[in-house]
Amino acid sequence: MNVVPTKKPLDEAASRKPAHVIRTADEALTIARELAPLLAAGASERDSQRRLPHDELRQFVQSGLWGIGIRSEYGGAGVSIETIIEVVAIISAADPSIGQLPQSNYLLLESLHHIGTEPQKRFFLSEVLTGKVIGNAFAESGGKNVLDIRSRISRTPSGLRLNARKVYGTNALFADWIPISGVDDDGNVVYVYVPHNAAGLSVLDDWNGFGQRTSASGTVIADNVEVNPAHVIARYKSIGRPSLTGPFAQLLHVAIDLGIARASFAEAVRLARSASRPWIDSGLQRAQDDPHTIATLGDLQIRVHAADAMVARAARTLDAVRDRHDEADVARASVAVAEAKVPANDVALFASSKLFEFGGASSARTNLNLDRHWRNARTHTLHDPVRWKYHLIGNYVLNDKNPPLHIWA
Structure with missing residues (x-):
């Protein structure tokens, strides 16, 4: 694989070492809670130096958390969507860049369960359970909208060939397999799993956002890459049809925002307890006795807990129809996720932003890097416009209009 700048390769021995296989939801949550402090310890430094989390990602993968959604008949724990979402929120509170890395992994494995062939399921699900990393390369720039796909998978005398240029390829830089979408000769949208070392494949470390700095969301270029027909997934089977792909994708992003909100609230409490001095006119000895501080933290906790509850509610709505759903089910799921996205977006x-008020002017020092929480929130909440969630909900309630059947609803 051609990488600019040169990618630190995954440790080959670690790549071959089987990942731990998690068996229950309780085990998954326990492992996530144990792993989170280890990831949080270096999060600020990784952000400030923009040091990509190669070692941390390997630790995350080896924990077994990437395979928890795989159904038990294929060797996984088959945990609920609610459990997956909570795992993402826990890891995102520690480091939201790392929390974003498995987003496509969880989504693609769930999609594979519904639209993959039996050989495709057995092969790729096994790959994940043994510790292989799945990235993504779906988004493009320059089209009239996000559904305008210019990449092509074409038949040639030498077999199938892929030509594509993708942006925001989160986790592609770390991946063993990179699913890349394109349009085939029949006009169908498909995606193909491409091995990281395929000839003609380049993954660029060119993501330069001011937040989510170490999510490795760079450019992926496929120049006449050879395609294995057995690795072509019929994505068109889920487009325009009742599918939970959209609500699940959106809820995974919501979980990242929720994690950022939790981390920001925890930072605010820490600052209020240890870094603040009482205001001169308060007549108080301790900042934590200031009624304004107390009330503001109470308000923040209510907002975070409200977002928590709405996210859990949305996840349960998806779980109720996970394996069998019609258009009405998908519509209810999309609305529930939209209702969760708004408060999670807003509280993140x-x-x-509010946390700085508890630490005063000293909390703005660059060496503390507390602004990373806002930078991460502002960057990630731009993934898709929250203003359209209000419209989606209102149109459903007022006009009985179901949300559109695409990955952004």
């Missing part, structure tokens, strides 16, 4: 931005 609010809490990550």
Whole structure:
């Protein structure tokens, strides 16, 4: 694989070492809670230096958390969507860049369960359970909208060939397999799993956002890459049809925002307890006795807990129809996720900005890097416009209009 700048390769011995296989939801949550402090310890430094989390990702993968959604008949724990979402929120509170890395992994494995062939399921699900990493390369720039796909998978005398240029390829830089979408000769949208070392494949470390700095969301270029027909997934089977792909994708992003909100609130409490001095006119000895501080933290906790509850509710809505759903089920799921996205979006931005008030001017020192919480929130909440969630909900309630059947609803 051609990488600019040169990628630190995954440790080959670690890549071959089988990942731990998690068996229950309780085990998954326990492991996530144990792993989170280890990832949080270096999060600020990784952000400030933009040091990519190669070792941390390997630790995350080897924990077994990437395979928890795989059904038991294929060797996984088959945990609920609610458990997956909570795992993402826990890891995102520690480091949201790392929390974003498995987003496509969870989504693609769930999609594979519904639209993959039996050989495809057995092969790729086994790959994940043994510790292989799945990235993504779906988004493109320059089209009229996000559904305008210019990449092509074409038949040639030498077999199938892929030509594509993708942006925001989160986790592609670390991946063993990179699913890349394109349009085939029949006009169908498909995606193909491409091995990281395929000839003609380049993954560029060119993501330069001011937040989510170490999510490795760079460019992926496929120049006449050879395609294995057995690795072509019929994505068109889920487009325009009742599918939970959209709500699940959106809820995974919501979980990242929720994690940022939790981390920001925890930082606010820490600052209020240890870094603040009482205001001169308060007549108080301790900042934590200031009624304004107390009330503001109470308000923040309510907002975070409200987002928590809405996210859990949305996840349960998806779980109720996970394996069998019609258009009405998918519509209810999309609305529930939209209702969760709004408060999670808002509290991530609010809490990550408000936390500075508890630490005073000293909390703005660059060496503390507390602004990373807001930068991460502001960057990630731009993934898709929250203003359209209000419209989606209102149109459903007022006009009985179901949300559109695509990955952004």
